[in-house]
Amino acid sequence: MHPFVIATPANRVDAVAMHWLDPAAAFIAGGTDLIGLMKDRVTTPARLLDINALPSMAGIETLPDGGLRLGALARMSDVAADPQVRRRFPVIAEALLLSASGQLRNMASIGGNIMQRTRCAYFRDADAPPCNKRQPGSGCSALHGLNRNHAIFGWSDTCVAVNPSDLAVALAALDATVRVQGRRGEYGIPFADFHVVPGDTPEHDTVLGSDELITAVDIPAEADAPASHYLKVRDRQSYEFAIVSVAATVRLKRRRIASARLAMGGVAHKPWRLFAAEQALPGLALSDNEGLREAIGRSFVDAKPLARNAFKVELAQRAVLRALRTAGARP
Ligand SMILES: Cc1cc2nc3c(=O)[nH]c(=O)nc-3n(C[C@H](O)[C@H](O)[C@H](O)COP(=O)(O)OP(=O)(O)OC[C@H]3O[C@@H](n4cnc5c(N)ncnc54)[C@H](O)[C@@H]3O)c2cc1C
Ligand code: SF4
Numbered sequence: 001m002h003p004f005v006i007a008t009p010a011n012r013v014d015a016v017a018m019h020w021l022d023p024a025a026a027f028i029a030g031g032t033d034l035i036g037l038m039k040d041r042v043t044t045p046a047r048l049l050d051i052n053a054l055p056s057m058a059g060i061e062t063l064p065d066g067g068l069r070l071g072a073l074a075r076m077s078d079v080a081a082d083p084q085v086r087r088r089f090p091v092i093a094e095a096l097l098l099s100a101s102g103q104l105r106n107m108a109s110i111g112g113n114i115m116q117r118t119r120c121a122y123f124r125d126a127d128a129p130p131c132n133k134r135q136p137g138s139g140c141s142a143l144h145g146l147n148r149n150h151a152i153f154g155w156s157d158t159c160v161a162v163n164p165s166d167l168a169v170a171l172a173a174l175d176a177t178v179r180v181q182g183r184r185g186e187y188g189i190p191f192a193d194f195h196v197v198p199g200d201t202p203e204h205d206t207v208l209g210s211d212e213l214i215t216a217v218d219i220p221a222e223a224d225a226p227a228s229h230y231l232k233v234r235d236r237q238s239y240e241f242a243i244v245s246v247a248a249t250v251r252l253k254r255r256r257i258a259s260a261r262l263a264m265g266g267v268a269h270k271p272w273r274l275f276a277a278e279q280a281l282p283g284l285a286l287s288d289n290e291g292l293r294e295a296i297g298r299s300f301v302d303a304k305p306l307a308r309n310a311f312k313v314e315l316a317q318r319a320v321l322r323a324l325r326t327a328g329a330r331p
Helices: 012-021 034-039 076-081 083-088 090-097 102-107 110-115 166-173 275-280 289-300 311-328
Strands: 005-007 026-028 047-050 060-062 068-071 177-182 185-190 213-219 228-233 244-253 256-265
Touching: 012 047, 012 177, 012 213, 060 083, 068 083, 076 083, 076 090, 076 102, 076 110, 083 090, 090 166, 090 228, 090 244, 110 166, 110 213, 166 228, 166 244, 166 256, 228 311, 244 311, 256 275, 256 311, 275 289, 289 311
Parallel strands: 005 047, 026 047
Antiparallel strands: 060 068, 068 213, 177 185, 177 213, 228 244, 244 256
């Protein structure tokens, strides 16, 4: 691996200032993604800014309005085990527990998780085949290559990769907000706007400025979702990224759906909300198989599978149906 130095900013403002003065530096939290990317020479920062000692960023706290704040430095395993998270937002705990391995979850942070980069094999290949995300303008090896695990929504000819984070899918369904420290102060980014589609600039995964620091993720009180579920479909039952995944929250009234929120992973460059299905579901009973399938199908009319992943279109709809039923069956 290339040589690098480590610096330790004392507070958030210093961290942002140090990064601004040295744009080629990189924040490091758990290091479970960044170090792999450095070993594969995807990124070669000469300076790492170790943010682990920054104060007040590792907690899980209830906000005055009843919402929940997950510190950017909170570890995945601590958030998954938190009693409030498990009781009020089981979809988060499940998404985390189905991610990576126990050892990784003990190291990996919430901020690092939603910033992790795609698992497209071409992007991570140390021999650097054409990849617009890694080397803008070089081409996309996956577009007509090995694209079984790639996108069916929102892709462009420049990049067909998917976002690998399980947690991000749950946070998208819960309408969370990413709290960010910039040079001009702290502000929030709605989760739906945080990750981006590739368009002509696939080198960007998010709207976060290169010198901006994630301080926390806020989950609104009204997202209180005990009837929620995260379903992950993958090639093996542990230690594997999703082929498709679903975060579902459901409210029932007299045994019929009053409202539902649905987000998918493994299908796009960003967590993908199924807004058309969400609008069509209210009024349906969870036992109405045909009605549910029809409503879910409305979000798949614009699916555009690639040569090797047409199977995802049917698999994804079945996964949504099952996740919805499991969530709705919860008290
Ligand atoms: C073998 C393996 C299997 C995995 N399986 C899964 C899985 O099934 N599901 C899943 O969701 N994930 C999985 N992961 C990914 C893992 O969850 C991420 O590597 C981890 O969450 C990243 O967190 P970290 O704290 O280690 O981030 P780091 O590696 O420290 O950082 C990752 C990126 O985030 C940036 N960053 C970190 N913190 C901040 C911040 N506060 N503000 C701004 N930028 C920041 C860094 O600069 C870097 O670019 C797997 C990883 C491995 C190695
Ligand atoms: S899909 Fe995206 S990440 Fe993968 S090779 Fe193409 S440009 Fe690179």
